Amino acid sequence: MARWDDPDTVAFFASRPPDHRLLAWVEAGSLPCGARVLDLGCAGGRNTAYLTGLDVEVIAVDAEPAMVAATRARVAPFVGPEEAARRVRVGRFDALDDLRDDAFELVLALGVLQNATDDAEFARGVREIARVLRPGGTVLVAHFSPASRPPDRALSRVAGSAHAYRGFFGEDPELPMVLHEAGDLDAAFAAVGLAPLVPSDTVVAPASGAGSHRDTRGRTAGGTRVTVNAHYRKPHAS
Numbered sequence: 001m002a003r004w005d006d007p008d009t010v011a012f013f014a015s016r017p018p019d020h021r022l023l024a025w026v027e028a029g030s031l032p033c034g035a036r037v038l039d040l041g042c043a044g045g046r047n048t049a050y051l052t053g054l055d056v057e058v059i060a061v062d063a064e065p066a067m068v069a070a071t072r073a074r075v076a077p078f079v080g081p082e083e084a085a086r087r088v089r090v091g092r093f094d095a096l097d098d099l100r101d102d103a104f105e106l107v108l109a110l111g112v113l114q115n116a117t118d119d120a121e122f123a124r125g126v127r128e129i130a131r132v133l134r135p136g137g138t139v140l141v142a143h144f145s146p147a148s149r150p151p152d153r154a155l156s157r158v159a160g161s162a163h164a165y166r167g168f169f170g171e172d173p174e175l176p177m178v179l180h181e182a183g184d185l186d187a188a189f190a191a192v193g194l195a196p197l198v199p200s201d202t203v204v205a206p207a208s209g210a211g212s213h214r215d216t217r218g219r220t221a222g223g224t225r226v227t228v229n230a231h232y233r234k235p236h237a238s
């Protein structure tokens with residue numbers, strides 16, 4: 001995958017409009033005023049900034065300090081620099097120790113869990129999401145599928161792993177990423193008690209943008225990315 005501290009990558013993720021499924025969820029009135037949202041892998045802050053402009057408290061977490069800095073800069077005009085630093089944090093999705101149980105109405109996990117390098121890290125991340133979601137809360141997930149086809153090599157599954165693959169798009173194809181087909185992603189969330197709110201959808205698209213494989217002149221070199229879009233709900237306590 002791309003180096004997350006690359007200034008072009010930070011700028012690319014900062015320039016994108018808010019996620020269309022998040023927009024639809026908000027526009028449908030599904031996020032109450034004062035709701036708490038967790039943006040995991042917030043990147044350049046497109047969703048965090050959008051939600052901060054609404055009457056919503058967003059906590060954003062990203063492992064890359066350059067992404068955190070870009071997101072804080074977008075949040076600070078709304079809430080001031082100190083509150084921006086409290087809300088936007090350097091951290092990893094599989095170790096959300098400073099966040100309490102049942103805290104969030106909505107978690108965004110868009111393009112982040114796939115950055116796990118082994119099955120155990122991915123499973124810890126899914127468990128953390130289930131822990132911090134309040135009963136009745138939901139998580140929007142976008143996650144790459146192993147049906148993706150880089151242009152010049154095949155994905156190869158890491159020996160002994162169920163879902164970790166080498167050879168994905170980007171600068172370091174040797175770094176494993178954890179990829180799931182829709183049914184396997186549903187099963188991973190079902191294992192922590194979360195069920196699909198709508199059927200998980202698989203989207204096939206030509207590869208483009210930051211993180212794509214590029215040739216020596218910086219052009220994207222083709223291939224296909226397959227993404228699973230999912231939305232899971234944590235059940236109310238019975």
Ligand SMILES: C[S@@+](CC[C@H](N)C(=O)[O-])C[C@H]1O[C@@H](n2cnc3c(N)ncnc32)[C@H](O)[C@@H]1O
Binds near residue numbers: 013061067092
């Ligand atoms: C594809 S971008 C996410 C895009 C973003 N969610 C959006 O909708 O614009 C992946 C982000 O995940 C971050 N990341 C990678 N590994 C992570 C980890 N273990 N924990 C938290 N963030 C991570 C990267 O720094 C990067 O900003």
